[in-house]
Amino acid sequence: MSEQINLENILFLDIETVGSVASYDQLDPKMQLFWDKKANVIKKSPDDSPEKCYPLAGIYAEFGKIVCVSVAFLKGGLLRIKSFANDDEAQLLQEFAALLNTYFAKTYHRLCAHNGKEFDFPYLCRRMLINGIAIPSVLNVVGKKPWETTFLDTLEMWKFGDYKHYISLDLLAKIFEIPSPKDDIDGSMVHQIYWETRDLARIAKYCQKDVLTIVQLYLRYNGMELLAEDKVVMVNS
Numbered sequence: 001m002s003e004q005i006n007l008e009n010i011l012f013l014d015i016e017t018v019g020s021v022a023s024y025d026q027l028d029p030k031m032q033l034f035w036d037k038k039a040n041v042i043k044k045s046p047d048d049s050p051e052k053c054y055p056l057a058g059i060y061a062e063f064g065k066i067v068c069v070s071v072a073f074l075k076g077g078l079l080r081i082k083s084f085a086n087d088d089e090a091q092l093l094q095e096f097a098a099l100l101n102t103y104f105a106k107t108y109h110r111l112c113a114h115n116g117k118e119f120d121f122p123y124l125c126r127r128m129l130i131n132g133i134a135i136p137s138v139l140n141v142v143g144k145k146p147w148e149t150t151f152l153d154t155l156e157m158w159k160f161g162d163y164k165h166y167i168s169l170d171l172l173a174k175i176f177e178i179p180s181p182k183d184d185i186d187g188s189m190v191h192q193i194y195w196e197t198r199d200l201a202r203i204a205k206y207c208q209k210d211v212l213t214i215v216q217l218y219l220r221y222n223g224m225e226l227l228a229e230d231k232v233v234m235v236n237s
Contacts, residue, residue, distance in 0.1 A: 007074045010110045010152065011100070011138075012218070014210040015120050016068040016187070016203050019057035022195035024050055035063060055191045059119075061126035065089045067194055069096050069124075070207040072215050079215060079227050082235040083204040090131040097128065100136035109138050112152035114169045114214050121151055154217050169213055178216045178226065208234070 021027055027035060032050070038060065039050040058064035068085040069092065084099075086092040104111070113120040121139060128135050141149050158172065159165050173180050185193060185206050193199055216226050 005110055005152075006108075009106075009108050010073070010112050010218075011104050012072040012112045012211050012215045013116070013120060014070050014113060014207050014214060015066050015123060016190050016207045017058040017064045017066050017123065018191040018194045019054060020063055020065050024054040031063070038063070055188075058191050061123045061130070066092060066123070066127055067190075067200065068092075068204050068207045070204065070211040071096075071099070072211045074215075077231065079212070079232045080235050081208050081211060081232065083208055085200040085204040085207075087198070087200070089127065090133070093124070093128050093131055093133050096124075097133055097136050100138050104138050105136065107150075110150050110152050111138060112154065112214065112218060114172075114210075114217070115153065115155040115166075117151055117153045117156060152218070154214055154221070157218075157221055169210060169217070172217055173213050176217060176220045178213055178220070180213075 024032065024035065035054065035057065036050045039048070039053040042056060043053055066089055067087070068083055070081060070083040072079055072081045074080075084092045084096050086095075111121065121141075125135050125139060128139075138150050141151070154169075154172070155167065158167055170180055170186070172178075185202070190203055190206075194203060212232060219226060
């Protein structure tokens, strides 16, 4: 389905994001005004207030923050999965950037995510800039032509040129008979879970399931067998 790329040259990833603060009333007055404008655009009902819309703040890099990045890479027939999860977003992003700069900095390296071109990749870049972190070369597309970018996107691969078509990772997992990553929580619950319980371990586990699903989906797209459970290794450090 896609160009032939050495699987060991691909870093698969998924991110989990939340609002920068727990609730609307914790925003400073200026940010409340900016969120009021955003909420007016995204609200689904005329009665939806900025406060009611605030759990969606994590979708937007200007109002949210990253609490987990899970990555997966194939090496020697094994898939290694590692998560960067931290309340301190700057530290999380510094560690993630160090991984990219050390192991995925060559021109032949690729990053792969589901809806990554519209969400994960630009969100990571924006939050790195906000935190004063230099964007690693593999992630930085400024000045590059479309065919020069290093991004793979399992949603875009499914579109086949249909710009208006969106399909969730969960639905694709069902279609391709891949175990669902949504057996505990889903993305809409992450903001609440984080700010009510700070359960980063639970969020990281969910994120790891998503990135494993992205890998399995990419393999199926390319006519390859799914990875068996004993071929997946969780890396703690």
